[in-house]
Amino acid sequence: MKNDRGIWRVIVLALFLTFMIVPFLATVLFSISVRWDRTIFPEGLTLEWWDKVTSRSAFETTLTNSFIVSFATMFALALLVTPTAYWAHIRVPRGKPFIEFLTIIPFGIPGVVLALALIRFYSTVPLPLINTPNILVAACMVIALPFMYRPVANALDAIDIHVLTEAAQSLGAGLWQTMWRVIVPNIMPGIVSGCLLVFSTVFAEFTLANLLVGTRFKTFPIYLVEFTRFDGRQASALAVISFVVAWLTSLLIIWIAGRGGRPAEALGAR
C-alpha cells in the first residue's frame, strides 16, 4: 500500500519534470545540431549557428536595447516604489488600499490593451513619449509594478519599521537618513528580489515592445521572433539565451530568498 503510493508520486513528478525540461533541452541540442529534422538524433554537432547569429551587429544592438529597458524599468520602479511603500507603512496606512489597487490593475490589463490605451492617449499629448523607448519603459513599469511592490511591502511587514524609525529619529536622524541608512538596508533582500523579478519580466517582454516601438527600438525578443520566421537554427540559439537569462535571474531570486530566511515570502508569486 505504502509502496503503491510512492510509485504514483514518482510517476507524477517524473512526467511533470519531463514536460518542463524536454522543450529546453531540445532547444539547446537543436541550436548545436548540423541538422535535426529527419532523424531521432541530430546529424552531427556544430557551433556554426551560434557563430552566425552572435556575429550580426543586430545581435549586440538588440541585446543592449533589452538591457537598457530592463535596467531603466528596474531602477525607476525601485525609486518609485520603495519610498512610497515605506511612507505608506509608517505614516499613511490608509493609503495602502489605493496603492494595492493600482498594483492589481496590471494583472487585469492584457499587454495588447495596455499598448493600445497608451498609444490612444499619449498620441494626443505633446510629450516626448509616443514611439520612443520612454513609453516602453513606462509601460514596462506598469506591468512590472506588482512584482516590485509585493516583495518590498512584504519585507516592510516583516521588520518592525516603527521601532526602527523611532530609534533612528531619537538618535537625530532625519527622514532621508532614516530611510537610506536604516530602512533600506533592512529590506534589501525584498528590494533585490523585486528588482530581479522586474528584470526577468521586462527582459522577456515582447508584446509591449512590438506594439509601442517595434522596429524603431528593437529589443531582443523582437529579434528572436523575426528569426523564428527566417532561420530556425539561429533562432534556437537566441531562444537558449533567453531561457538562460530567465533561469539565472530566477535562481538568483530563490538563492537570495533562501539566504535571508524571512524574505522567502517576498517572492511575488507566493
Next chain:
Amino acid sequence: MARASKQKSRTWLAWLGLAPFFLFGIAFEIIPVLTLVRSSLTDKGIPTLMHFERALTPMFVESFRNSIQLSAATAFLGVVFGTIVAHAIVTTRNRFVRDAITALADVTTNFGGAPLAFAFIVVLGSTGVVTLLLKMIGVNLYPTTFRIYSIQGLTVAYLYFQLPLMILLVIPSLLGLRREWREAAINLGASPAQYWRRVALPILAPSLLGGFLLLFANAFGAYATAWTLTGPDVNLVTVQIAALVRGEVQLDPALADALAMLSLFVMTLCVAGYQWLGGRARKGAR
C-alpha cells in the same frame, strides 16, 4: 480644536508623500484606460453603443469564442494537473525533491512568449523530435491528428506556464490541510476517495476556483506565445487587437477600443473574482 486641525493638515501633508506614485498610476493606468472607455462609448461626443455593435462581426465573435475556449481549457487542465503535481510535491518526504521542483515551478511560471513557442516547435513541430519519436512507434501526428501551429498546439504550450502557476498558487492551501482531518475521516470509516470528495475538495474549493480564474485571465491576455507560434492563423482576441494597433488604429480607433473594452471586462471579472475568493480563503485559513 487647533491641535485637531494641525493634526489634520499633517495627515494631509503625509498623503502628499504618496503623490508621485499616485501620479504615475493615474498617468499610465487610469487615464489611458478611461480614454478607451470614453472613446468606445461615444461617437463625436455623443454616447452610443454602435462601436460594440460593429465589434460583433462573425470574425470578432469567433475570436472571443476561441480565446475563451483556449483560456478555459488551459485553466481547467492547469488546475487539475497542477493540483495533482502540487499534492505530489507537498506529500513527498524528500526535502531536496520538494525544494527543487518548487524552484522549477518558480522559474518557469513567468516563462512564456517567443522562446517558449520556439521550444515547442522544436519538440512538437512537423519535424520535431517528439513528432519523429511518435512516428517511429507508428503514431502520425501530422498532417491531421495534431498541429503545434493551432489552438491545440497553443493549449499544450500554454500549459507550460499555467501548470507552474497553479502549483505555486495551490501549495499553501494544500499545506493548510491538516493531517488530523484526514485521520479523523479515515477513523470514521471514510475511504481516501471519500475523504477527498467530502472533506479536502470542499476546503480547497475557493483556492481551486480562484486558481482557475487567475489562470483563465493569464491565458486570455497572452499574446506573444500565440503570435510566435501561429502568427495571424489563429483567431484570438489579443491577436485581433494587436493587428488593429499595428495597422488600423488610425483608420478605425473606436473599433479597437470597443474590442479592448470587451476583453477588459472579461479580465476584470476574473481578477476581481480571484481577489474575492482569495480574501475568503485567507479568512477561512484563520
